[in-house]
Amino acid sequence: MSQALGILGGTFDPIHFGHLRSALDVAEQLDLDTMYLVPSARPPHRQQPKASAEQRLEMLRLAVNEQARFVVDDRELHRQGQSYTIDTLLSFRAEFAERPIYLLLGTDAFQHIATWHRWQELLDYCHIVVMQRPNEPLSLTPELSKWYQRRLATSADAQKKSGYIWPVTVTQLDISATTIRNKVAKNESVQFLLPDQVAFYIANLGLYKNHG
Numbered sequence: 098m099s100q101a102l103g104i105l106g107g108t109f110d111p112i113h114f115g116h117l118r119s120a121l122d123v124a125e126q127l128d129l130d131t132m133y134l135v136p137s138a139r140p141p142h143r144q145q146p147k148a149s150a151e152q153r154l155e156m157l158r159l160a161v162n163e164q165a166r167f168v169v170d171d172r173e174l175h176r177q178g179q180s181y182t183i184d185t186l187l188s189f190r191a192e193f194a195e196r197p198i199y200l201l202l203g204t205d206a207f208q209h210i211a212t213w214h215r216w217q218e219l220l221d222y223c224h225i226v227v228m229q230r231p232n233e234p235l236s237l238t239p240e241l242s243k244w245y246q247r248r249l250a251t252s253a254d255a256q257k258k259s260g261y262i263w264p265v266t267v268t269q270l271d272i273s274a275t276t277i278r279n280k281v282a283k284n285e286s287v288q289f290l291l292p293d294q295v296a297f298y299i300a301n302l303g304l305y306k307n308h309g
């Protein structure tokens with residue numbers, strides 16, 4: 098297996114099978130030996146999470162319990178201020194200077210990348226994987242589309258440490274954390290949308306009961 102590693106960041110409020118299956122698909126297709134799941138402490142571009150950072154971290158730990166390739170990484174929770182992806186990448190790059198790094202983004206996240214802090218520098222430190230999310234066809238502004246076309250990977254780029262964009266087809270699971278929170282608030286079952294251990298944790302702590 099290669100020495101390449103993947104990073105899937107997110108609010109994970111909560112983690113679900115859409116995240117886990119997509120991350121595994123990418124790891125297998127791009128031959129990544131480790132997949133880091135990195136919860137965001139204070140996401141800059143969205144509403145703040147309902148569960149605390151510690152609770153989201155614990156749900157991640159429960160979810161990856163049996164999957165040796167997945168590692169839960171809490172580095173964003175130790176930083177002050179906003180959680181910027183560029184800072185996370187710099188920190189991974191400092192730790193893994195020679196290994197290819199792949200940053201995983203769903204189509205919804207990739208579409209908004211041009212609003213991210215120092216977004217044009219991201220490819221200096223990693224590759225970007227764009228995962229097709231159900232009901233989120235890739236629709237790019239002319240500026241982003243140009244960047245995407247210019248950086249689109251060919252198989253020759255697989256040995257490189259960074260610099261290219263890799264569209265990857267993942268299992269289409271129309272699951273979102275929002276749907277799960279809404280179901281919990283309505284007392285509907287969330288079974289088979291996320292790992293049982295995570296569902297039990299949510300029920301035991303009464304998380305998302307009052308989600309508006």
Ligand code: ATP
Nearest residue numbers: 107108109115119202203206230270272273274275
């Ligand atoms: P919410 O509904 O609260 O917005 P979410 O389910 O979209 O949450 P996030 O934690 O925001 O989950 O997502 C983290 C990353 O995982 C993002 O890049 C997102 O595009 C991707 N992702 C989330 N769900 C899926 C899915 N079902 N299939 C593929 N990618 C997904």
